[in-house]
Amino acid sequence: MSSFRTIELSDNNYENDGLRFLTVKTKNLKGRGDICLFVPKVSEGVTNLPIYILLHGVYGSAWVWAMKGGAHRTAQRLMDNGTIRPAIIAMPSDGLWGDGSGYLPHLEKNFSEWIVSDVPNAIIENIPQASVESELCIGGLSMGGYGALRLGIQNPHKFKAISAHSAITKFEEMGDFVEESLSSYGVKDSETAVIDAVKNHKNKIPSLRFDCGTSDDLLEANRLLHQQLLNLKVTHVYQEFEGGHEWPYWIEHVKDSFLFFNGQVTPNPS
Template sequence: MSSFRTIELSDDVFENSGLRFLTVKTPNLKGRGDICLYVPNVIENLTDLPIYILLHGVYGSAWVWAMKGGAHLTAKHMMERGTIRPAIIAMPSDGLWGDGSGYLAHEAQDFAQWIVTDVPKAIRENISCASEKSKICIGGLSMGGYGALKLGAEFPDVFSAISAHSAITKFSEMALFVEEALDSFKLCDTENDVIDVIKRNPKDLPAIRFDCGKNDDLLEGNRLLHGQLDSFGVNHTYEEFAGGHEWEYWQKHVESSFRFFDGQVW
């Protein structure tokens, strides 16, 4: 029996490049949510594939990691070369609140639980090569990097690894991107910087890596988070590369997320 009142799954007759689309209705969103999926061709009856969730940034939706980032093609080529082992790539919407929900629990809608609970459940119930044994990793870019770091740290029992690119690290940095005033988010809690979550339990965290471009306006915040993690004794990997806050950077460095996830779940 399904956990969702309504489900729509794309028909494989019309799918391309291994991409599938799933829409479910959930109380957490007070409506429907979309998930774009890359499901690799695997031998019959193979189950328990890990699930790698990629969160998008502001202005985007479930399609952008695939249609602007080519993440599914990168994953496909890496799997074909044997660089990483088979995995499901899940690219959900953020819930489509304003310019970006922040993947946070708002007063009326819980965009955090949409990602943490609903997305894995929808995949496990509707994609045959996933199961309750499928390990889950979470990554993202910009606002999605913020969501990955915050949710991964808050729910270490759910996620095996975290990887973020060009991440917002402080909630105040959302103001650089969104039209909505930050107090309009009507959040259920008030401490919403990444470090606020991590410092609550720095010893019980998934594996963490993150990177940022040297020409990115968010570089200072990423360097600060790196230093804060060091001060709390949190094991992590932080890297800086050439580039800015742009798709060319994320297209290239999503490979690092896939390699990192692969190393944590197999």
């Protein structure tokens, strides 16, 4: 029995570049949510590919990682040359609340559970190359980096690894990007700063990496999070690269997420 009242999956007769599109209705959104998927070609009978979830930033939606960032093409290139093993790349919408939901639980809608529960379930139920045995990793950029860090740390039983690019590190930083007042979010979570989640879950954190551009306005916040993790003796990888808070940076460095995830999931799933 499906977890969702309604499901729409794109027809492979009209799909291109390995991209598929899935829309499901969920109580967590009180409506429909979209997921853009890259499903690589694999041998018949492969049913437990890893699933790498990529979260977008403010203003975007399910299509931006593919149609602005070419993430699926980067993944395909890495798979073709044997640098990473095949994996499903899942690129969900944040739920389309305001300029950005923050992937947080609000008073009326739970954008955290949409990502943590609904997105994997929708893929497992509808994509033959995935199953309950598929290992999950989560990454994202900007607001999506914030979501990946917070949700990955809060759900170590779900995710094998976390990777964030140019991440917002605490809820208050959302105010620099969105039109909505932060009070209007009605956030129902005490762990709105990444470091709060770390302190509450520090003995169970999945493999963790994050990076930021040296011209990014969020650089100092990312450096602070790195130092806080060092102070707490939390194992992680932090890197800085040339670039700003912009698509050329994310296009270049999404490969670092894929390489990191590939190193954390079980080799050669069968």
